[in-house]
Amino acid sequence: MSQARRQNFSNLEALDSAARSQLFDIIDRFRELNISEDISLPQLVVVGDQSSGKSSLLEGLTEISFPVASDLCTRFATQIVLRRADDDEGHVRASIIPGADANLDLDLRDKLLEFQFSLTEAEFGPESFAKILDEAAVYMGIPKPGDKVEDTPDKRFSNDILKIELSGPHHPHLTIVDVPGLFHNSTMYQTDEDKDLIRNLIQSYIKDPRTIIMAVMDGRNNLANQEVFRMAREVDPEGRRTVGIITKCDAVQPGDENGVIQIASNKMEKLRHGWFAVRNRSTKEIQDGVTIQQRHIKEKEFFRKAPWSRLGRDKTGIENLKPFLGHLLYEHVRDEFPKLVDEINRLVIETEDSLEQLGIARTTPTEQRIYLTKIANEYERSVTDCLDAKFREQIDSKSPLKIRTRIQNMNSDFAKRMQIEGHTREFKDEDEEPKSEEPEVDEIAPPEIPFTSHEREEHQLYGYKNKEVNGENSLNKLDPEDIYDWIKVTYRDSRGPELPGLINYNVVIQMFREQSTNWKTVAGEHVRGVVDIVAKFNAEVFNRVVSDDTVRKKLQTSLSKATGAAITQAYRELDQLIEDERTGILQTVNASFGQNQKTMRQKRALSELKKQRGENGMVNLNIVAQMFNLSNEDTTVRDVHDILKSYYDISLRRFTDNVVLQVVERHLLGKNGPVRLLKSEYVSGLEDLELRNIACEDYQAAAKRRELQARLERAKSAQAAASIIPF
Numbered sequence: 001m002s003q004a005r006r007q008n009f010s011n012l013e014a015l016d017s018a019a020r021s022q023l024f025d026i027i028d029r030f031r032e033l034n035i036s037e038d039i040s041l042p043q044l045v046v047v048g049d050q051s052s053g054k055s056s057l058l059e060g061l062t063e064i065s066f067p068v069a070s071d072l073c074t075r076f077a078t079q080i081v082l083r084r085a086d087d088d089e090g091h092v093r094a095s096i097i098p099g100a101d102a103n104l105d106l107d108l109r110d111k112l113l114e115f116q117f118s119l120t121e122a123e124f125g126p127e128s129f130a131k132i133l134d135e136a137a138v139y140m141g142i143p144k145p146g147d148k149v150e151d152t153p154d155k156r157f158s159n160d161i162l163k164i165e166l167s168g169p170h171h172p173h174l175t176i177v178d179v180p181g182l183f184h185n186s187t188m189y190q191t192d193e194d195k196d197l198i199r200n201l202i203q204s205y206i207k208d209p210r211t212i213i214m215a216v217m218d219g220r221n222n223l224a225n226q227e228v229f230r231m232a233r234e235v236d237p238e239g240r241r242t243v244g245i246i247t248k249c250d251a252v253q254p255g256d257e258n259g260v261i262q263i264a265s266n267k268m269e270k271l272r273h274g275w276f277a278v279r280n281r282s283t284k285e286i287q288d289g290v291t292i293q294q295r296h297i298k299e300k301e302f303f304r305k306a307p308w309s310r311l312g313r314d315k316t317g318i319e320n321l322k323p324f325l326g327h328l329l330y331e332h333v334r335d336e337f338p339k340l341v342d343e344i345n346r347l348v349i350e351t352e353d354s355l356e357q358l359g360i361a362r363t364t365p366t367e368q369r370i371y372l373t374k375i376a377n378e379y380e381r382s383v384t385d386c387l388d389a390k391f392r393e394q395i396d397s398k399s400p401l402k403i404r405t406r407i408q409n410m411n412s413d414f415a416k417r418m419q420i421e422g423h424t425r426e427f428k429d430e431d432e433e434p435k436s437e438e439p440e441v442d443e444i445a446p447p448e449i450p451f452t453s454h455e456r457e458e459h460q461l462y463g464y465k466n467k468e469v470n471g472e473n474s475l476n477k478l479d480p481e482d483i484y485d486w487i488k489v490t491y492r493d494s495r496g497p498e499l500p501g502l503i504n505y506n507v508v509i510q511m512f513r514e515q516s517t518n519w520k521t522v523a524g525e526h527v528r529g530v531v532d533i534v535a536k537f538n539a540e541v542f543n544r545v546v547s548d549d550t551v552r553k554k555l556q557t558s559l560s561k562a563t564g565a566a567i568t569q570a571y572r573e574l575d576q577l578i579e580d581e582r583t584g585i586l587q588t589v590n591a592s593f594g595q596n597q598k599t600m601r602q603k604r605a606l607s608e609l610k611k612q613r614g615e616n617g618m619v620n621l622n623i624v625a626q627m628f629n630l631s632n633e634d635t636t637v638r639d640v641h642d643i644l645k646s647y648y649d650i651s652l653r654r655f656t657d658n659v660v661l662q663v664v665e666r667h668l669l670g671k672n673g674p675v676r677l678l679k680s681e682y683v684s685g686l687e688d689l690e691l692r693n694i695a696c697e698d699y700q701a702a703a704k705r706r707e708l709q710a711r712l713e714r715a716k717s718a719q720a721a722a723s724i725i726p727f
Helices: 018-032 054-062 106-113 126-140 192-206 227-235 257-264 283-287 292-304 318-358 365-387 403-421 453-461 483-493 505-515 519-545 549-582 592-612 621-627 632-668 680-684 688-695 699-722
Strands: 043-048 077-084 091-097 116-120 161-168 174-178 211-218 242-247 275-277
Touching (some): 054 077, 054 174, 211 227, 211 318, 242 257, 292 318, 365 519, 483 505, 483 632, 519 549, 549 632
Parallel strands (some): 043 211
Antiparallel strands (some): 077 174, 091 161
8 A cells, every 4th residue: 555545543532632521531431331322322414315425424523434436335334433542653443333223133233343454554555445445345235336237226325324433643533424415316226225324324314312413515506406505404403413515616617616505604604603604625626635634725725816715714625624513513512411321321221121021031931930038928928818808908809819809708708608509308396487588698609711631631531511411400409398298208208117206317317318419519619719719819910020031821721720720629529528428427516406306395395385375365284185086107307307417417518528628729729739839849849941941031032132231331330430520
């Protein structure tokens, strides 16, 4: 590379000062941390038509020689970052900042991040710059310079950003972004569709209130035809962020200078910061090896001559534009810095909240076990609180979480139903008046929630499907005959060798079994209702303690077999209780058994005496004698009735209590019941494979966590970097 073609890196002192150095250092640190992915940063953006002289302007500002005809190949934004560093040799690094499209495709993003160039300043010239542009285009999947549109029809522009970073001891703190130029006529290199893409790209930059717009116009063109200024006015109507720059003043035709001077004097298009006029290196000068420093000299000479000398010197030439931009950028950074810090602080808080919502990481077996254990502990606490009716918040009366209240009410209704519907025939109670219509018992409507396959099998297996059995109501209210008549018929049909007046024990057993026929149906419906309530309660608790839908479904599936087994045990316990009460011998040590029989006889006698009492209140003893002169059979019938009723009452209470305690409390609500299966012991017993299947994060959640963790890391680092400046 010839000396004439080698870059000349002067110190660009115009953009540097001690006052702004610290602020720019922090902004540079923000860029190093890629905080700009989350928060916009102050920057200078050059916009204008293609071939408006943007590249030549950037050459003057950055002293980087752009490739010849670079406007033609600018199909992506180029971010030029100048950084001061204690490196005498100076280095140039090139990389790609993935755009929005690449951020949706992690493979493409990783590929773009692989793009890296590193050169010394001495090695970096127009040729190496052109090579970097070519390679970047290949990585982005867009045409290289000179490629025709039809050769690459799929994609011709990219929203990825080529970043050129220059570091050295003499560089200022400055970031300038060059975006593709606007064009108006399609060619073999660009289509009408490309125009919209470029406009959108430019719009995305200039609408950012932290962007200083360097709006460039070719001095040879009419201002009214400059679309870039119309776009700038839309996003910056007061012109607070816009600097107008007129290029190619040396190419303006004689006689047209006055119009350009009127614009540059801020008389045609008024901008708050006014206009600057510059002279570009021509293509011939570049080919002749005119250096950037020589360009500055020629520019000064040009603006000293009439009619350009009419313009104020502070508004002409790159060497005046540099300090102006530096001061403007510094003021902009200074004004925005407190807002930046506030946004970074909010970003930290919001990102931490988002990570907390995701829960702990779940990539390793240890993390997965910790995650599920935390869920299990919260589940156990919630279940215990609900069963104890202890709520930390206001709960609606119809909420499934009111499980204890609902089951207590169901148990009471169950006891009433057993008293009213448990027997097949009404017992006699001589001292009572004729009974009024029995009070209705609230029927427990099972919640309409789907059973798991295991739960459904258990209901069907144990015959507790519904109230209908073989097409008839399952509650047996047999012949409406008097119970005494039924006992008499049964007694006659079942007599054995016992003496008259004695009772065959098997007759009592047979009658008790028939009298308690309805127990299985009534108790089965009660257990079915409790199972339904438990299922709905479980679903609600799972919804509350497991925020991840996928994990919740997998947990419930994993527990479904154990849930079905617990319900099976409940129904088996119910069957065992029914068998114990109805199929074995009749047993009780309850002292009330004999006392109840004695009481019933006494009440019956008193009732008969009252019936025979005369008007004077006296009772004829002959009539009393006739009252007790019953046949052996009648006496036996009444004795059987009293024995049967006394034992039935004891057995009924015992069975009802056992259903509540053994079936409901022990098997459905107890430590091995469906509401107690998710516990820390369950989690600790899971194999790693099953653990991973349940708790491992899906791809999207894991990617989201990595994204949030990276964001939090850079935000906290930015917090630390910003903390050195008090304000």
